Amino acid sequence: MRSTELDAALAAVEDACRVCRYVQSRLDALRSMTKDDSSPVTIGDFASQALVARALTSSGAMLGGMVAEESAAFLKHPDHAAHLRGCVEALRESGAWTDAAADDVIDMVDLGAADPGVLVSHRGGWTLDPIDGTKGFLRGEQYCVCLAKIREGRVEIGVLGCPNLALGLNGEQGDDPLGLGTRYWATRGGGAHMGAYTKTAGVEMAIRRRPVTPDHPARLAESVEMTHTRRDLTEEIMRRAGPVGTPAQIDSQCKYALLARGDADVYLRLPSRKGYVQQIWDHAPGVLIAQEAGCVVTDVLGRELDFGRGRGLEGNLGVLGAPPGLHGRLLAAAKGVLDSAA
Ligand code: AMP
Numbered sequence: 293m294r295s296t297e298l299d300a301a302l303a304a305v306e307d308a309c310r311v312c313r314y315v316q317s318r319l320d321a322l323r324s325m326t327k328d329d330s331s332p333v334t335i336g337d338f339a340s341q342a343l344v345a346r347a348l349t350s351s352g353a354m355l356g357g358m359v360a361e362e363s364a365a366f367l368k369h370p371d372h373a374a375h376l377r378g379c380v381e382a383l384r385e386s387g388a389w390t391d392a393a394a395d396d397v398i399d400m401v402d403l404g405a406a407d408p409g410v411l412v413s414h415r416g417g418w419t420l421d422p423i424d425g426t427k428g429f430l431r432g433e434q435y436c437v438c439l440a441k442i443r444e445g446r447v448e449i450g451v452l453g454c455p456n457l458a459l460g461l462n463g464e465q466g467d468d469p470l471g472l473g474t475r476y477w478a479t480r481g482g483g484a485h486m487g488a489y490t491k492t493a494g495v496e497m498a499i500r501r502r503p504v505t506p507d508h509p510a511r512l513a514e515s516v517e518m519t520h521t522r523r524d525l526t527e528e529i530m531r532r533a534g535p536v537g538t539p540a541q542i543d544s545q546c547k548y549a550l551l552a553r554g555d556a557d558v559y560l561r562l563p564s565r566k567g568y569v570q571q572i573w574d575h576a577p578g579v580l581i582a583q584e585a586g587c588v589v590t591d592v593l594g595r596e597l598d599f600g601r602g603r604g605l606e607g608n609l610g611v612l613g614a615p616p617g618l619h620g621r622l623l624a625a626a627k628g629v630l631d632s633a634a
């Protein structure tokens with residue numbers, strides 16, 4: 293039986309995906325309306341965040357509050373009136389919130405400003421990345437809406453809405469030009485699942501990975517953006533851990549979805565600059581989904597990811613996810629590579 297909170301989270305992410313699809317289909321129109329190249333993602337981010345807050349509130353599942361990536365301060369600034377107008381229009385035109393009004397949208401976005409202390413409380417709260425993979429979104433490629441419930445510092449529910457990710461990996465990006473994409477969810481101890489948004493497919497299934505054999509060429513899921521990770525060190529770690537397959541390059545937490553469903557074997561992220569702190573909403577749902585699908589996910593030093601430190605993963609260095617066995621070999625390889633790079 294699904295929990296009410298999981299249903300609320302799935303519905304909230306589905307709403308958000310609806311407006312994101314609409315905005316991504318109108319990139320050029322929105323750019324010319326605001327005279328700002330990256331405005332579509334700004335408009336999509338705020339619209340998505342407002343919808344998730346609205347859905348969680350109306351279903352009574354807001355818990356202690358939501359810690360989200362975006363702050364309404366930008367939208368409130370008089371210089372950004374065109375962005376606010378674009379956001380309200382997108383919400384209405386997409387059908388996601390047909391009677392949206394500017395003040396209500398701002399109020400909903402503001403609900404994402406909860407104190408991260410709620411995430412270590414007994415009641416718990418939510419963390420949201422309204423559009424993860426903003427660069428993919430602007431390229432017309434992969435991105436996802438990422439929502440997780442965190443309680444006492446641990447992720448308990450994770451949902452990823454991936455509007456462009458097909459059920460099968462057809463082509464490098466796995467784009468889904470005809471469909472509405474796929475979604476992934478997990479509850480702690482309840483397993484991982486995936487389903488299609490495409491109405492006609494109606495597919496919904498549990499996903500469970502087996503350990504991979506040591507001779508299996510390990511397929512890395514890596515960022516499209518070269519600056520987001522240390523690719524040189526990553527390649528060296530992969531090489532030392534065993535045979536290497538062709539990497540899958542894909543933006544956003546869609547990488548965790550590929551890992552969970554077996555279209556990739558490794559998630560490996562190393563900070564590209566010293567002191568870079570990863571954000572909780574960039575990992576929380578994806579990590580739980582991969583773990584519940586049977587993968588081990590830690591930081592690159594083998595430590596559990598600590599989602600109770602605030603908005604950032606301050607206590608961790610990078611992320612390493614893989615099926616058991618392969619994870620152990622990668623961890624040993626990472627130790628050697630990081631020691632010699634230090
Ligand atoms: P990905 O496609 O996995 O690189 O995911 C995009 C995420 O990368 C964004 O949500 C950012 O928070 C994050 N990001 C942005 N800049 C960096 C950076 N220099 N190093 C690591 N991650 C970054």
Ligand code: MG
Binds near residue numbers: 421423424425573574
């Ligand atoms: Mg992000």
